[in-house]
Amino acid sequence: MAQLIPIKVTVNDTVYERQVEPRLLLSDFIRHELGLFGTHVGCEHGMCGACTILFDGEPVRSCLIFAVQANGHQIKTVESLGSPDHMHPLQEAFHEKHGLQCGFCTPGILMTVVPFLEEHPHPTEDEIREAIDGNICRCTGYEKIIESVQAASEKMSSGK
Amino acid sequence: MTGKYFGQPVLRLEDKHLLTGRAKFCDDIVIPGMLHAAFLRSDYAHAIIKNIDVTEARKHPGVVAVYTAEDMGDYWKIGPLQVPPPFAIKDAQFNARPLPPIAKDKVRFSGEPIAIVIAESRYIAEDACEDIIFDAEPLPAVIDLEKAWEDTSVLVHDDLPSNMAALVKQEAGDYEAAKKQADVVVSKRFVADHVAGAAMENRGFVVNWDERTQEMTVWAGTQAPLPLRSAIAGRMGLVENQVRVITPYIGGGFGPKVMTSQADDVLLPWISMKLNRPIKWIEDRRENFLATTSERDQVHHCEMALKKDGTILGFKDVFYHNTGAYDPYGMTVPLNTQTHTVSNYRVPNFYTEIRMVFTNEMVVTPVRGAGRSEGVFVMERMMDLAAKELKMDPVEIRLKNLLKKEEFPLNTGVIGQDFVVGVLDSGDYKNNLEKCIQMVDYEKFRKEIQPKARKEGKHLGIGVVAFTEGTAVGPYEGARVTVGNNGKVSVSTGYSTQGQGHFTVFAQIVAEQLNVKVEDVRVITGDTGHFHWGAGTFASRGATIAGSAIHAAAVLVREKIFATAAKFLEVPEDQVDLCEGSACVKGHPEKFISLGDLAGKANPMRGAVEADVKPGLEATAYYAPPHGATGSGACAMIVDVDPETFKVKIERFVLVHDCGTVINPLLLEGQIQGGVSMGIGNAFYEKMVYDENGQLMTASFMDYLMPQATDMPRKMEIGHNVHPSPLNTLGLKGVGEAGALPPSPAFCQAVEDALYEYELDLTESNLNPSMLYEFRNKAIKR
Amino acid sequence: MKPAQFDYYAPASVEEALDKLAELGYEGKVLAGGQSLIAAMNFRMARPGSLVDLNNIPELSYIKPTADGGLAIGTMTRVYAVEHSPEVAKRFPLLPEVAHYIGHAQIRRRGSFGGAIAHADPSGQLPGIAKVMNAKCLIRSKGKEDRWVDAADLIIGPFMTVIEYEDLLTEVVLPPNPPRTGSSYQQVARQNGGYALAACASVLTLDDKNKCQDARLILMGVGEMPILSDKVKEILIGQEPTEEAFKEVGEAVQSEIDPSSDLNGTSEYRRDLIRVLVPRSLALSLERAKKGS
Numbered sequence A: 001m002a003q004l005i006p007i008k009v010t011v012n013d014t015v016y017e018r019q020v021e022p023r024l025l026l027s028d029f030i031r032h033e034l035g036l037f038g039t040h041v042g043c044e045h046g047m048c049g050a051c052t053i054l055f056d057g058e059p060v061r062s063c064l065i066f067a068v069q070a071n072g073h074q075i076k077t078v079e080s081l082g083s084p085d086h087m088h089p090l091q092e093a094f095h096e097k098h099g100l101q102c103g104f105c106t107p108g109i110l111m112t113v114v115p116f117l118e119e120h121p122h123p124t125e126d127e128i129r130e131a132i133d134g135n136i137c138r139c140t141g142y143e144k145i146i147e148s149v150q151a152a153s154e155k156m157s158s159g160k
Numbered sequence B: 001m002t003g004k005y006f007g008q009p010v011l012r013l014e015d016k017h018l019l020t021g022r023a024k025f026c027d028d029i030v031i032p033g034m035l036h037a038a039f040l041r042s043d044y045a046h047a048i049i050k051n052i053d054v055t056e057a058r059k060h061p062g063v064v065a066v067y068t069a070e071d072m073g074d075y076w077k078i079g080p081l082q083v084p085p086p087f088a089i090k091d092a093q094f095n096a097r098p099l100p101p102i103a104k105d106k107v108r109f110s111g112e113p114i115a116i117v118i119a120e121s122r123y124i125a126e127d128a129c130e131d132i133i134f135d136a137e138p139l140p141a142v143i144d145l146e147k148a149w150e151d152t153s154v155l156v157h158d159d160l161p162s163n164m165a166a167l168v169k170q171e172a173g174d175y176e177a178a179k180k181q182a183d184v185v186v187s188k189r190f191v192a193d194h195v196a197g198a199a200m201e202n203r204g205f206v207v208n209w210d211e212r213t214q215e216m217t218v219w220a221g222t223q224a225p226l227p228l229r230s231a232i233a234g235r236m237g238l239v240e241n242q243v244r245v246i247t248p249y250i251g252g253g254f255g256p257k258v259m260t261s262q263a264d265d266v267l268l269p270w271i272s273m274k275l276n277r278p279i280k281w282i283e284d285r286r287e288n289f290l291a292t293t294s295e296r297d298q299v300h301h302c303e304m305a306l307k308k309d310g311t312i313l314g315f316k317d318v319f320y321h322n323t324g325a326y327d328p329y330g331m332t333v334p335l336n337t338q339t340h341t342v343s344n345y346r347v348p349n350f351y352t353e354i355r356m357v358f359t360n361e362m363v364v365t366p367v368r369g370a371g372r373s374e375g376v377f378v379m380e381r382m383m384d385l386a387a388k389e390l391k392m393d394p395v396e397i398r399l400k401n402l403l404k405k406e407e408f409p410l411n412t413g414v415i416g417q418d419f420v421v422g423v424l425d426s427g428d429y430k431n432n433l434e435k436c437i438q439m440v441d442y443e444k445f446r447k448e449i450q451p452k453a454r455k456e457g458k459h460l461g462i463g464v465v466a467f468t469e470g471t472a473v474g475p476y477e478g479a480r481v482t483v484g485n486n487g488k489v490s491v492s493t494g495y496s497t498q499g500q501g502h503f504t505v506f507a508q509i510v511a512e513q514l515n516v517k518v519e520d521v522r523v524i525t526g527d528t529g530h531f532h533w534g535a536g537t538f539a540s541r542g543a544t545i546a547g548s549a550i551h552a553a554a555v556l557v558r559e560k561i562f563a564t565a566a567k568f569l570e571v572p573e574d575q576v577d578l579c580e581g582s583a584c585v586k587g588h589p590e591k592f593i594s595l596g597d598l599a600g601k602a603n604p605m606r607g608a609v610e611a612d613v614k615p616g617l618e619a620t621a622y623y624a625p626p627h628g629a630t631g632s633g634a635c636a637m638i639v640d641v642d643p644e645t646f647k648v649k650i651e652r653f654v655l656v657h658d659c660g661t662v663i664n665p666l667l668l669e670g671q672i673q674g675g676v677s678m679g680i681g682n683a684f685y686e687k688m689v690y691d692e693n694g695q696l697m698t699a700s701f702m703d704y705l706m707p708q709a710t711d712m713p714r715k716m717e718i719g720h721n722v723h724p725s726p727l728n729t730l731g732l733k734g735v736g737e738a739g740a741l742p743p744s745p746a747f748c749q750a751v752e753d754a755l756y757e758y759e760l761d762l763t764e765s766n767l768n769p770s771m772l773y774e775f776r777n778k779a780i781k782r
Numbered sequence C: 001m002k003p004a005q006f007d008y009y010a011p012a013s014v015e016e017a018l019d020k021l022a023e024l025g026y027e028g029k030v031l032a033g034g035q036s037l038i039a040a041m042n043f044r045m046a047r048p049g050s051l052v053d054l055n056n057i058p059e060l061s062y063i064k065p066t067a068d069g070g071l072a073i074g075t076m077t078r079v080y081a082v083e084h085s086p087e088v089a090k091r092f093p094l095l096p097e098v099a100h101y102i103g104h105a106q107i108r109r110r111g112s113f114g115g116a117i118a119h120a121d122p123s124g125q126l127p128g129i130a131k132v133m134n135a136k137c138l139i140r141s142k143g144k145e146d147r148w149v150d151a152a153d154l155i156i157g158p159f160m161t162v163i164e165y166e167d168l169l170t171e172v173v174l175p176p177n178p179p180r181t182g183s184s185y186q187q188v189a190r191q192n193g194g195y196a197l198a199a200c201a202s203v204l205t206l207d208d209k210n211k212c213q214d215a216r217l218i219l220m221g222v223g224e225m226p227i228l229s230d231k232v233k234e235i236l237i238g239q240e241p242t243e244e245a246f247k248e249v250g251e252a253v254q255s256e257i258d259p260s261s262d263l264n265g266t267s268e269y270r271r272d273l274i275r276v277l278v279p280r281s282l283a284l285s286l287e288r289a290k291k292g293s
Helices: A026-033 A089-096 A106-119 A125-131 A143-157 B015-019 B055-059 B070-075 B122-129 B145-149 B175-181 B225-236 B263-275 B285-291 B332-341 B372-390 B394-401 B429-440 B442-455 B502-514 B542-569 B595-601 B665-684 B743-754 B769-778 C014-027 C037-042 C079-083 C086-091 C094-099 C105-110 C113-119 C126-132 C231-236 C243-255 C267-291
Strands: A005-011 A014-020 A052-055 A058-061 A074-076 B035-041 B047-053 B063-067 B113-119 B133-138 B164-172 B184-192 B204-210 B215-220 B243-246 B279-282 B298-306 B312-324 B349-358 B410-415 B421-424 B460-471 B477-483 B489-493 B521-525 B576-579 B582-585 B588-594 B618-623 B629-641 B648-658 B716-720 C007-009 C028-031 C050-053 C063-065 C071-074 C136-141 C147-150 C155-157 C167-174 C181-189 C196-206 C212-220
Touching: A014 A026, A052 A106, A058 A106, A058 C105, A089 A106, A089 A143, A089 B015, A106 A125, A106 A143, A106 B015, A125 A143, A143 B665, B035 B122, B035 B263, B035 B285, B047 B113, B055 B063, B063 B070, B063 B122, B063 B263, B070 B263, B113 B122, B113 B263, B145 B298, B145 B312, B145 B349, B164 B332, B164 B410, B175 B298, B175 B312, B175 B349, B184 B372, B204 B263, B215 B225, B215 B263, B225 B243, B225 B263, B263 B279, B298 B372, B312 B332, B312 B372, B332 B349, B332 B372, B332 B410, B332 B460, B349 B410, B372 B394, B372 B460, B372 B743, B394 B429, B394 B460, B429 B442, B429 B460, B429 B629, B429 B648, B429 B716, B442 B460, B460 B743, B477 B502, B477 B542, B477 B595, B489 B502, B489 B542, B502 B521, B502 B542, B542 B576, B542 B582, B542 B588, B542 B595, B542 B618, B576 B588, B582 B595, B588 B595, B629 B743, B648 B665, B648 B743, B665 B716, B665 B743, B769 C267, C014 C028, C014 C050, C014 C136, C014 C167, C028 C037, C063 C086, C071 C086, C071 C113, C079 C094, C079 C105, C079 C113, C086 C094, C094 C126, C094 C181, C094 C196, C113 C126, C113 C167, C126 C196, C126 C212, C181 C267, C196 C267, C212 C231, C212 C243, C212 C267, C231 C243, C243 C267
Parallel strands: A005 A074, B035 B279, B215 B243, B312 B349, B489 B521, B648 B716, C007 C050, C028 C050
Antiparallel strands: A005 A014, A052 A058, A052 A074, B035 B113, B047 B133, B063 B113, B164 B349, B184 B298, B204 B215, B204 B279, B298 B312, B410 B421, B460 B629, B477 B489, B477 B618, B576 B582, B582 B588, B629 B648, C063 C071, C071 C167, C136 C147, C136 C167, C181 C196, C196 C212
């Protein structure tokens, strides 16, 4: 019989207590145990970036972490940013600049960019390109994603 | 043609749910009692099945059922062709070998399903797959296209005399006669490399048979919900209204999701009914690489006959097309190649021959570009070859032969993927190129920038190519437009969407006609419970075909609004005006009735309705074009090549495009940019490679290189020409695949130009630094 | 793509971890950053019976100056932390320069410095960099004396090291470089964040007459493990570092490397890259050595 380990994880400021099999991937835990479907799974080998979340504030691939490793840690997913009626300035910028098409990679990109903009409030285009280089987008060709991040940085630094 | 909404850069209605993680994708669907499926797939590319022992797997805790072909009994049968053979073409030969739902007796490609496990979780299902003992006798794999064609080859299908899947010859004019008149004849062999669709979301399928209602509901990440519904109903012996296919949000399509693959649509519904349980199957990335369809992979033998001045007299192309182990999708891809090799230029004599071969590889069906990429690649490379031979500038030879505005409509004499003779409807191909070289400042580059760079030891090169994109083919699409009692408008179409922005552009079309706010138009796509006629998402046809149907329906609703409002406002119809969200008396905006109230009046609950009057402010309409509308364009690329490491940087990328009337310029740019990134990926990063044993060497994103943000040019400079298509009221042409077409040939030409010290001869559509090194080593130094 | 079952242990201290590793023996496997291991487990190409997770041992994450002016880096220090540490940048600018090329930022946030070395991926950068920096690795195990192993002796083949099942690499110590030392890294990869087709790093030290006092060169992606060049020493030490000499090194190391061909590059191409990258790296290191105090 598989081991079951009790864990206590804070996701988007809510504390969850669950029993998990050690092999359960954090991405599957977030999606299927907690029902937070905004985190997407594109490759399960750490290459596409769709499942990027914040783990104690750091952007990481949730497909390369076991849920059991999140015990005692703080997690943020795209659901923590904004709602359709009250979007985060970054989400607003993506909407205004057409920074998404199918939207499947988008949550991972947003969760990569949120801490990036905290560290680089006035990023150059090259810095943005490099920051999102670990997130594959098949639809946009990235140009409008980069414009979105630029626009977001302006919005956020002017406090709008 | 711009209006209040139509032609404007309206922001997308679908964004907010996607951006906040609220959009519902296939794997987000949860049904109580749902079970999970995993396939055991063959590691062998070609083998005779001896035995599949599932005893242990069935005993695995948490496993509910395991099925092999054997277990399916009489239900197992080879599926129908999804696209019929091209018998509209004279003497076409086609050997139909559609997909089986699960392998029986023999496996024909690595990744082919041989058993399916149904379990309480995907984790357990994968565990149980490892408990299955698969005993098979391996056979040599058929991989090389040209060798596969030979009579001596091992056979993929033993009941056929050869690996010929199809042989189709088409000729316009008389190539051999033209060749006799020619001053020069150039010839070359080209390879169009194998690439994946690689949508970020893999395929997904959830099926629920409800025994009590006798209805089956399916959620599928498909580009073709209606063919899927019909296929399921047909196989399950149900009438169509017992099957409802819903497409939730879909994370990209790019072609492969148009396939009904048998494994999901035939097998999973059967299992759901058998177990009376909902089943979910979410394809993983490895399965997507191994067993979803992919494309390109052709070998061309081209010949071009020209006059001394560069005028094309004729073109001949005999090409091998890999269809993979089966050919369920008919000949869409190679027919598209046939039509796109010559569609740019005045080619009076044209001979083209498709040799479609079976191999021990995954099935080949369209991927963004869909045969056009290959046609454009070989034609543009041949233009470069001819230019070199004639010592002409590559731009000059193109300008000489490109079709001009006054030459349209032009009957090409070649039957395409839609089984009708191609007609190029409109455009100005020559002007596209002229505009493009102006934007890139070709003269300045040649006279100033490049010579200066060369002096400094830099290797800058330019490539300039032209292309067409045959789009918006039939047969038809349809839609229903309804004004609701709250004044908001609903639109339903069978067309499905994967991120293109259809919720928005369709709403713009309707909002323009009915003078309602765009956000008050709610579009439902690809739900067979809402609209059950249509063909599917392919061939860049959404905005044009479904859009035209929606427009037609909106026009009918508008007429009905006028007729109904006239009665209630008690004025003649020509005195009725559409204010925002209401109908009013012309010049008297205070005398109005809101559209919502009018919708209520049009649906009276008591009293007599006049004969021939249909209830509600609603209309359904269809659009079916006589043939496709052809988009066109030109592209210039400037590259900087490191002559020691052969790393290539794209310094500038310019694209001029004509897709007729523009519905939403913002979304249009997005479509082009996305296509270009795929084209750049195809040119220098993405390549599916099979080894000689039929093993896919690139079954992960570690080996299949997707273009990244830092691989893209800094800015894609996009210019537009607008020549509305005469084929539809709105003047639309498709654009979805355009960007993917020109990068490979432009890249080759630019790299050859950059490495000017050598007479480089790049003949493959996908290159990498190591290949450039090898090509350079083979090249003659100037 | 779901991993097979395993048992999981999360020791809170090094001692506990060593106990558990000793108890599990062959069945046990260390889980450090997991950025290679978990991907391999998802493909079921790796299927350890048990994992001993080091992520709950805070005492394994640190960057500390050593008495002689070098640095000691705890095995669980994230690559990202190494990349962005001012201490590291000041003493060993080569490290952040290289770290930048390791996977993408999200991978470096989680991936661990010691884990990347112990993984001994022939395409990985850090095992080779540890070698060229003369790093020393502290290996501990239950009931045994602590062992210091030179990075050069640590790796014995592709994905193979002298670290046994019950062992734990706990610390990597980087000895200080003499003044007037310059270093640099050069690689060619298909894409940012991808594996290098070929790479090299060099460390040059100049004497007061501007001659080469020491020269170290590591060649990566061109053999079964990173290759520390002897030729560079033969050619450069005691000599004037000139462009010609650097080119000569690029030629001479051809006898030291044995690149294989794969999807991304032929053996010949990789050889040629080394021929190109070695002089580029040496020239850059020289420039930096001249500037170095």
